[in-house]
Amino acid sequence: MKKLLFLLLSISTLSFAQPKPVKIFISVDMEGIGGIGTPAMVSSSGKDYATGRKLMTEEVNTVVKAIFQTGPATILVNDSHGDMQNLLHTELDPRVEYIQSNIKPLGMVQGLDASFDGVIFIGYHAMAGAENGFLAHTGSGVVKGLWLNGTEVGEGGLNTFFAGSIGVPVILTKW
Numbered sequence: 001m002k003k004l005l006f007l008l009l010s011i012s013t014l015s016f017a018q019p020k021p022v023k024i025f026i027s028v029d030m031e032g033i034g035g036i037g038t039p040a041m042v043s044s045s046g047k048d049y050a051t052g053r054k055l056m057t058e059e060v061n062t063v064v065k066a067i068f069q070t071g072p073a074t075i076l077v078n079d080s081h082g083d084m085q086n087l088l089h090t091e092l093d094p095r096v097e098y099i100q101s102n103i104k105p106l107g108m109v110q111g112l113d114a115s116f117d118g119v120i121f122i123g124y125h126a127m128a129g130a131e132n133g134f135l136a137h138t139g140s141g142v143v144k145g146l147w148l149n150g151t152e153v154g155e156g157g158l159n160t161f162f163a164g165s166i167g168v169p170v171i172l173t174k175w
């Protein structure tokens, strides 16, 4: 009887010590990152692209750090801008898993499935045609407008729709 009690206590202690990690998906675009204010910062041929990459990486790290401050987490970061090779992986928080390059059927939401607890979109930007929107566009830029069930949306709206369709809530957005 004593042994059984000890075993039960051990299990309950273990579950308190190691709560189930929250599983978060982060899709990161570039135009909406804090501190980015010129096209030269978001184009790989731009003179200030190095600054843009650094700002983008730092913003992801800030969000990742905040998530880990709440407890254990499993985080997948999907690079979602241009050729999708923008983040400085050598400076990225080593606790995340990182997807880069743009050969992805689901693009900005590649890797997102129903197993995630939440989705975060950072660095997102105004949709195509948005008045006074900084570098406003949708997708490749040739798209002039996109409607979902009669509502005009941009990349953020489209990806939110996808996340919702598989039952994963968007918990933080910035666009």
Ligand SMILES: [Zn+2]
Pocket: 029, 030, 031, 080, 081, 082
């Ligand atoms: Zn972009």
